[in-house]
Amino acid sequence: MRLVLAGLAVCALLSGCGLNVQSPDLFLLTRTEPGRSLTLLVSDGGTIRCNAGKSRSLSDPLLIRARALASDLDDDAKQSLRIAPGPRSVARYTIKLQDGTISFPDTAAATHHELAEAELFALQAAQQACGLAG
Numbered sequence: 001m002r003l004v005l006a007g008l009a010v011c012a013l014l015s016g017c018g019l020n021v022q023s024p025d026l027f028l029l030t031r032t033e034p035g036r037s038l039t040l041l042v043s044d045g046g047t048i049r050c051n052a053g054k055s056r057s058l059s060d061p062l063l064i065r066a067r068a069l070a071s072d073l074d075d076d077a078k079q080s081l082r083i084a085p086g087p088r089s090v091a092r093y094t095i096k097l098q099d100g101t102i103s104f105p106d107t108a109a110a111t112h113h114e115l116a117e118a119e120l121f122a123l124q125a126a127q128q129a130c131g132l133a134g
Contacts, residue, residue: 023047024098026070031122033091038132040125042066050130058129062121069121072114076102083108093118 023045031038041049044067048058058066077100085092089105095118109116126132 026066026097027073028096029118029122030094031091032094038122038126040122040130042070042125048125048129050126050132053130056129058125062125062129065117065121066125069114069117070097072117073097073102074099076114083112093122 023043026042026044029040029042039051042058046058046063047055049055073095074097077095077097080100081102081104083104085105086107089107091106092103093106093115094101094103104112104115106119109119123134127134
């Protein structure tokens with residue numbers, strides 16, 4: 001019985017010590033285009049850092065979409081997907097995930113649904129979570 005009580009005391013002590021356990025990052029998305037860039041660091045814990053600023057809360061719908069996006073892009077990341085920019089591309093995206101990095105121009109979304117989702121996520125997260133123009 002003393003062993004159980006000692007174990008409970010240790011657990012209570014550790015939980016009260018302010019252990020700062022952070023959730024892993026889902027991905028780092030960077031969009032570059034002439035004259036401006038956007039960087040979004042999305043954490044599985046429901047936070048986002050915009051352009052290396054302070055962490056902000058990510059709404060539940062955006063967090064769910066970010067998790068789905070990370071899952072959808074995982075195979076492409078493992079294969080290090082790289083799509084060269086075409087003559088009509090304006091923006092370039094790079095997404096770093098746990099299993100690799102993908103990069104693509106904005107025009108690739110026309111033929112890759114998951115890349116279109118990444119572009120839409122970047123736009124909506126920038127506007128809704130970061131308070132940026134998008």
